[in-house]
Amino acid sequence: MLERIQVFTRGCSRSIVVEKNLRKAVAKMGLTINIEASDDPLVAKEENITAFPSVKINGELKVDGSFTSSAQFEEILTEYL
Numbered sequence: 001m002l003e004r005i006q007v008f009t010r011g012c013s014r015s016i017v018v019e020k021n022l023r024k025a026v027a028k029m030g031l032t033i034n035i036e037a038s039d040d041p042l043v044a045k046e047e048n049i050t051a052f053p054s055v056k057i058n059g060e061l062k063v064d065g066s067f068t069s070s071a072q073f074e075e076i077l078t079e080y081l
Contacts (some may be wrong), residue, residue, distance in 0.1 A: 004036070004057070004058055006035075006037075006055065008056075018063065018068050022068070025077060057076065
């Protein structure tokens with residue numbers, strides 16, 4: 001079950017594109033879930049994030065500093081449906 005999506009960025013162009021790809025995948029799949037986005041280094045530290053962009057789904061780190069396409073996010077998200 002999909003309960004929580006968190007995305008951690010630093011405002012760089014790669015982070016912005018990855019966040020957009022995540023939002024695109026969520027919309028395409030018709031999911032109604034709030035995506036919690038943060039570029040706050042203190043929040044990232046509290047969540048043990050060391051690379052950007054990073055995405056946690058239900059508390060599990062799924063993206064750790066790598067570029068992720070919307071198709072890849074769709075694959076990841078189907079694990080939780």
